[in-house]
Amino acid sequence: MTRVAILGGTGYTALELIRILLRHPDVQITAVTSRSETGHIGVVHPSLLGRLDLKLENLSPAQLRDRADVVFGCLPHVASMEVVPQLLDVGLKVIDLSADYRLNDAAVYEQWYGHAHTDTGRLQSTVYGLPELFADRIPGQQLIANPGCYTSTSILALAPLLAGRLIEPIGIIIDAKSGVSGAGRTPKLNTLFAEANENFTAYSVGNHRHTPEIEQVLTTASGQKVEVIFTPHLVPMDRGIFATIYATPTKVVDQKSLLEQIRSFYAGKPFVRVTDQIPTTKAVSGTNYCDITARVVRGKVVVMAVLDNLIKGASGVAVQNFNLVCGYPEETALIC
Structure with missing residues (x-):
């Protein structure tokens, strides 16, 4: 115990x-x-x-x-x-x-x-605590840096395609939306009900703090310098992240080859689900899953990923890290 x-x-x-x-x-x-x-x-x-x-x-x-x-x-x-x-x-x-x-x-x-x-x-x-990428470094560590919610969504969506050299590492555009709980429980003007309800807005355009985190981890994971344009949005829902990501392919690709690469990259990783259909925030609400899919549109790669910002984007992955640090099965308490 x-x-x-x-x-x-x-x-x-x-x-x-x-x-x-x-x-x-x-x-x-x-x-x-x-x-x-x-x-x-x-x-x-x-x-x-x-x-x-x-x-x-x-x-x-x-x-x-x-x-x-x-x-x-x-x-x-x-x-x-x-x-x-x-x-x-x-x-x-x-x-x-x-x-x-x-x-x-x-x-x-x-x-x-x-x-x-x-x-x-x-x-x-300090080990960055995203088990899907760094599980081998986590066991036995005294300090783990738990990732953020926007960063987890973006990194999990892009890492397989960057590692497989299927997309260019420069000029990636991440268009991400978050529920209000992502701003925390401390009252703020823009998260008050009368401000957030029936409203939809971008914020921290060009200067969001998650940008260097996303670039650092993807650069480490793929072995090449990665640069992104990250734009977050606040949507009037309690929880959830939806990221739509645009990238330029390095060669001719199709939807099948993209999904095969993502599935192969996450083989044996219990909390990433690669789907043929467009993912939804409701499908992952209250769970530790990240759902990902990809498309090719007019010569561009479009990757879509969703997760629950409070679970897979925060507390759920923290328990994943805890399990790995302490030697328990990674899924313990996270699949129910």
Whole structure:
């Protein structure tokens, strides 16, 4: 039985983590922390009433060490890098859901996040936790950088075709849409009901923070420099990501050869489903699946991918990483 603590327990990703871990046969949730909230977890997350009898606490790294073996960090960027080194120093394993350890260049982090990184020594060595690409590097690691939701969708869609040299690595256009929960639980003007309902808009055009993450991971995975134009959109639904991606083929290709390459690349990977039909966000809602398909349109390759931003885009892949780190079967608690 592995004892688990969740750092930053008030948000959507923490709630989804708890829901998944409650059905994990080898996990005991021993602590849920918060700096801003107190009281029973069921008050902050009413769906957990009668399911988890814990109070939100503000615990030190030493106190967490006495209660847990693994910590899931659900803190925002900057806040995470302040506490992760302390957790590692007391011997805890950490699955970090923030962006603080995803980029391996401190200068790039500062450029896109507007804050100097304070734990630069770990950036080059931290494993990026996308099991479909890096499962062999994850077991036994002390720190895993959990990927973002837009990034997971885009990387999973493009990696097979870039690795197979079927598309050009420069000039890729990613047109992605996310449900409102992707912005987190903290109230913001653009995610208020009266603003988001019956509305559809792009945001952070040309400067979204996931751009360097997508380029870095795809460059590593394919062995060639990748450049993308990434444009996110907010759609009035609770959850889900739909990415439509446009690329130039390196040779004459057809739909069959594209799908064969993607299927072959993800053979044996339980959470990627390659479909003949156009995927939908409803088909993956509440699951840890990413559904992908591809088409050829007027000489261009069009790849479409969907996932649940709170599960496969956050908490579900975090549990995948946890399972691999701790030696449990990768699918544990994630297929039900």
